[in-house]
Amino acid sequence: MKAAVVVFPGSNCDRDCKVAVERSTGASVHMVWHAETALPPGLDLIVLPGGFSYGDYLRCGAMAALSPVMTEVRKAAERGVAVVGICNGFQVLCESGLLPGALLRNAALKYVCKPVDLDIVRPDTRFTRAFGSRRQAVMTVGNGEGAFFADADTLSRVEGEGQVVFRYADNPNGSLNDIAGLINKGGNVLGLMPHPDRSFEAELGSADGALLFQSLLETV
């Protein structure tokens, strides 16, 4: 498997993502600077990492969504390449229109940093199939603006199309419908607030994040 992690100014989970993908899957992982106008050829996976791209200026993910590299990420997504946006990466995917909705400030106005229980709503996606018959997972969240929001029409469409992949068992931030992660209609772009990259080995408290990355091995 060949993967790339996009590095925006202010990303701070880019190295974590590289190590997590490498150790989980054995993939070769390229780091791609946000100003690049081309991606390495033959990618199977693109990761948009967590952090504070562009200092969260204006809105989380807003500036990153307009980065030169995002034009290429969008083209790759259209070709069916798997794209995972984690935390700030999820915000970037929503800001860029690759996923519906937006992430709002947490309902309790607090930065939430802790392991959370997740319900796996869609165990059949290319990002979740390695979970097998399991319907629960534990991953760590770390966000201040992680409350998923979409207007009522969009929300019912997202639910109707089965785009919700993960829900919080105990909602930590006020996300509508307890949404922790969702996928695009094509099934190749996933955004989630919990960090599989901080939950990929037992020493980190949970190894469930590794399964997310390993799921992709079954398609490459």
Next chain:
Amino acid sequence: MRVRVHVFLKPGVLDVQGKAVENALQGLGWSGVSDVRVGKTVEFDLAGSDPAAAEGEVRRMCETLLANTVIEGYRIEVA
């Protein structure tokens, strides 16, 4: 021309900052305060002299970058 863009969360989108400020103001004794919304203002100079054309251009800026219309509305002043 001086342009001022006001960006606010749309009605119906929970503004937790506004809520916190509202609670604080009420706690300080301003009991008549309600429905507080916290937004942001972006100000800049824009070359040109036609306010109508400027407004159209600024509208495109809002739709492209300055506001996320999934959650935010905006109001433009050109002076």
